[in-house]
Amino acid sequence: MSARRRRSLALAAAVATVAALGATAAPSASAAEIPLSGYELTWGIKESYRTYVATYAQGAFTPTAGASQAENNGAFTFTGGTGAYDSTTHVMALGFQGELNIKSTAHHSELSLSDLKFDSGKGEITADVERDGTTEDDVPLATVTVTRSMTDMATTLTEEAGEVFGSDKYAGAAGDPLTVVKKADPEPEPEPSTTEPATTPPASPSTEPEPTGSATPTTGPTASPTTQAPTPTPSATASQPTAPAAQGEIADGTLGWGVKQSFRAYVVGPVAKGKVTASDGATQADGNGAFTFTGATGTYDTEAGTLKAVFKGAVNFKGHEHDGAHSLDLTLSDLRVNLTKGKGALSADVADHDETTQDVVLADLSAPSAALTAKDDVITLDGVNATLTEAGAKAFGGFYATGAELDPLSLAVALTEGAELPSGSDGSGSGNETGGSGTGGDNGGAAASGSTTGGVGSTIGGDLGGSLASTGSDVPVGALGAAAGVAVTAGAGVVLALRRRRATAE
Structure with a gap:
């Protein structure tokens, strides 16, 4: 059994132990934490990064162990999400199965992401990152603007993500949107011990909790997380602004x-x-x-x-x-x-x-x-x-x-x-x-530093280059088709100038 699987099982066991102890020591608190399973997380990291890896870096993405990638070099999906929802704080924490290998032939580099976690309270995505034969656990890759629907949530890449993906230009840049959804009904859970049985049905037919993220003001969930639990109530500190005209x-x-x-x-x-x-x-x-x-x-x-x-x-x-x-x-x-x-x-x-x-x-x-x-x-x-x-x-x-x-x-x-x-x-x-x-001026833009799977240094950056890693396509295709290096940049300028002059003369 791999170390990652042992960590996932250990986390599940710890959650179960805490829930069991809570039920014994404080019956009223046991209903606050509700086990969750059957979730999927879809995130593309950053579209321009995927484009760069698949083209200039001569690389490839290989998802395994429950992860997959959408067609046409699309976003990645990690499955088997399990964790817990706290109906008191409205925070959801989930861990997902799947591993993503990222390999670059041009840079002779390789890295893997696994054990992705999403925490709505912290508003972040973390992953275990394996590089150069060593693994670093729970590396924060992006902050998340959490919404009640948990679909198409805005993400911002972290400084650590810039290091992992090979360009400091990624730090603070907008990442791809994140979606976390429930895809399969979990096995029936035992009814939590309560001092008083519920006397009324939930206010909503939905069976899924809705998280409150620290990054976004919300009024808390309106749906009952389980059919036995009472309907969650909004946080006492949350406020609902007056809505403008639709x-x-x-x-x-x-x-x-x-x-x-x-x-x-x-x-x-x-x-x-x-x-x-x-x-x-x-x-x-x-x-x-x-x-x-x-x-x-x-x-x-x-x-x-x-x-x-x-x-x-x-x-x-x-x-x-x-x-x-x-x-x-x-x-x-x-x-x-x-x-x-x-x-x-x-x-x-x-x-x-x-x-x-x-x-x-x-x-x-x-x-x-x-x-x-x-x-x-x-x-x-x-x-x-x-x-x-x-x-x-x-x-x-x-x-x-x-x-x-x-x-x-x-x-x-x-x-x-x-x-x-x-x-x-x-x-x-x-x-x-x-x-x-x-x-x-004399500076034509900063070229990205060459590292893991990011930029290409100043080799083909030069005056036109900017940062390949930050956009995946900053060097004009016309220039790439002619030659390499600074000569390419100068050539592209001359071609453009001649084209403009001919147009003016006509």
Whole structure:
């Protein structure tokens, strides 16, 4: 029997022992802890990480012992979840079966994740990590914004995850959404000993508890965890804010988006020697950072999960100057976000020199959650993944291939006049990035350090590279197809410049 199986059995035995002792010593407390079984956990770690491993790292994911992976390099599912639910604190703790092996041929590295645990009280995911012949137990991989439904919960990768997955750029980055669901009914459990038998049926026909996570204010569960136990009551410290109208017009709002870190770095770097300019209500963070667009208008419907918002502001990228003219002169304005149950699109008016195309769908969007939840009359969405569309690839002159990962979006919209919007966030998930100044510089962006299965150092990073590990596709496909290293970067710039010049001449 493996050490991991012994740990799982030992945990189950400990839970059973504690429950038995509680029933003997304090009958009234025995009903607080309820055994759980038959749960599944689905989490993809981070989509760009999976893409990187399967492509640039020449690697593979191999799930075993009860774990599986969805088709097309999708998310991972761990089964056989067991644990306990505390009906007093509304905290759920579960451990899952399954092992995930991650191997990189390019980096000659390998690691395994097993014994995944989810704790709604702590709001975190942990796993045993095996690397270089040693195993570290209960490594915190992500924090979780716990919700009552436990589906599509937002996650944020930890510093430890950055170390495990090979790039410090992962630390603090948005991970894939997490879902924990019950898939099989457990064996009938013995009725807990109580001083008084229940005299009324539960208030809800549901038989599953709903956890209260420390990261999210909730009012506690409304369903009975077992048919014998009384209906749980909300925590005494929980509060329920006054709900705004379910649908209406957006009063104001901001959108944070960096477009793409490697593109910003290229524009101001030593090849393009250009500048980035934000105007008409848009601003750019210091250090050639991400952009904030303001003055949102549009509509929302929290019940239908729809959001349509238009933002003021424009961003211009200009580079490759020759005789007073710029071969690269690209402007994005009138940005629009359209979401339905967490999926949607980002569009903008695109001006290439003097030619403007309206409402170009630049990216497909995927939010961490399908729900639109208002707090203090403000809907906030962070870590919205953006993937370049075919039309978006054309707008960037073929600089990036269709499907390339752009910087994530973050938006906040006010549902009523005077509602206070969050401040101090660029919303792109790239607040710690560096990439030269907004008017030029010698640094084309920081390349990721080469380690376990993460970045590739500066070998093919250079001026265009940024961090492969952070996006999985920061190096333009056109550049990769030509050669390697810094020569590739320079070549891509020349090709782009020539293309622009021919277009201008025509």
